[in-house]
Amino acid sequence: MTYSIAARDPETGEMGLATQSQAFAVGSSVPWAEPGYGVIATQSIAEPYYGELGLDLLRGGMTATESLHAMRSIDPHPERRQVVMIDARGDIAVYTGDGCVGAAGHRVGEHCCALANLVVGPQVWNDMVDAFEATAGPLTNRLVSALVAAEAAGGDLRGRRSAAVVVVRAERTGRPWQDQLVDLRVDDHDDPVTELCRLVETSDTYHHVVRGFELAIDGDPERGATEIDGLDLQRRDDPDLLMWRAAVLAMAGRSDEAVDAFARLQRDHPQFVEAARRMVPAGIFTDKGAVLDAIERATVPGR
Numbered sequence: 001m002t003y004s005i006a007a008r009d010p011e012t013g014e015m016g017l018a019t020q021s022q023a024f025a026v027g028s029s030v031p032w033a034e035p036g037y038g039v040i041a042t043q044s045i046a047e048p049y050y051g052e053l054g055l056d057l058l059r060g061g062m063t064a065t066e067s068l069h070a071m072r073s074i075d076p077h078p079e080r081r082q083v084v085m086i087d088a089r090g091d092i093a094v095y096t097g098d099g100c101v102g103a104a105g106h107r108v109g110e111h112c113c114a115l116a117n118l119v120v121g122p123q124v125w126n127d128m129v130d131a132f133e134a135t136a137g138p139l140t141n142r143l144v145s146a147l148v149a150a151e152a153a154g155g156d157l158r159g160r161r162s163a164a165v166v167v168v169r170a171e172r173t174g175r176p177w178q179d180q181l182v183d184l185r186v187d188d189h190d191d192p193v194t195e196l197c198r199l200v201e202t203s204d205t206y207h208h209v210v211r212g213f214e215l216a217i218d219g220d221p222e223r224g225a226t227e228i229d230g231l232d233l234q235r236r237d238d239p240d241l242l243m244w245r246a247a248v249l250a251m252a253g254r255s256d257e258a259v260d261a262f263a264r265l266q267r268d269h270p271q272f273v274e275a276a277r278r279m280v281p282a283g284i285f286t287d288k289g290a291v292l293d294a295i296e297r298a299t300v301p302g303r
Helices: 051-057 065-075 123-134 139-152 192-219 221-228 239-251 255-268 272-281 288-298
Strands: 002-006 016-022 029-032 036-046 079-087 092-096 105-108 112-116 162-168 180-186
Touching: 002 036, 002 079, 002 139, 016 029, 016 036, 016 139, 016 192, 029 051, 029 162, 029 180, 036 051, 036 255, 051 065, 051 079, 065 079, 065 092, 079 112, 092 105, 092 112, 105 272, 112 123, 112 139, 123 139, 139 162, 139 192, 162 192, 180 192, 192 221, 192 239, 221 239, 239 255, 239 272, 239 288, 255 272, 255 288
Parallel strands: none
Antiparallel strands: 002 016, 002 112, 016 162, 029 036, 036 079, 079 092, 105 112, 162 180
């Protein structure tokens, strides 16, 4: 008893799913994704093997249409299922069984498909597709915008409790931890879609900061600092992010800014300054001297 949207970005090839339900931990059962192969949502009276075995079929070279047909042929109760599959080539296959609890249905867009059951009415899945297609930007944001539209249209008849979004790469890099671009879940919350939106925004900020730090320690600290510039880290007051920013600024030679950043941490979150200090002898920072100097200047008594 869920609503979901699956989509593929034709420019990047990235594939993703977003889902919401009044049920607990919808992200643990509905969305399935495999970088380089496809994404699957299985819901209503969900049968998990549509996800597990469906991905096996996609890995074996079947299209989404062929995979869904094969799975339905071995299902003793296909009338209870609601499933969508999108493969890496962009083929979309979707099925809503006659036994799904109404209102139940789906709509296929140009590069997406929304499906829902036990919702207030057809406007839920229709508005999801409209919102996805009207939203610009990264695939994750477009998927979540569809959930927001579904809630505005009435959403799950029973209410709301959990939500999730997952996005994977179009091709496998050989580094699985990099191929799963987004995997965020809200398992039990009064307003799961709003909370998921917050997590998506936080995740995006974290990725920028991590990218900036990686550039800095790989020998390009100026570019690393530029990657972080413009992020409103002060508004978030996330000491972990502030610590990495301060270190990158120090490695980039922007010592005064680094000192100011470490000084703010010393005032509000001193344990993170101590954490950065302990990282210096461990070799975490490529320019140990610059980082240590910024920390020492920031922690001068009376500053």
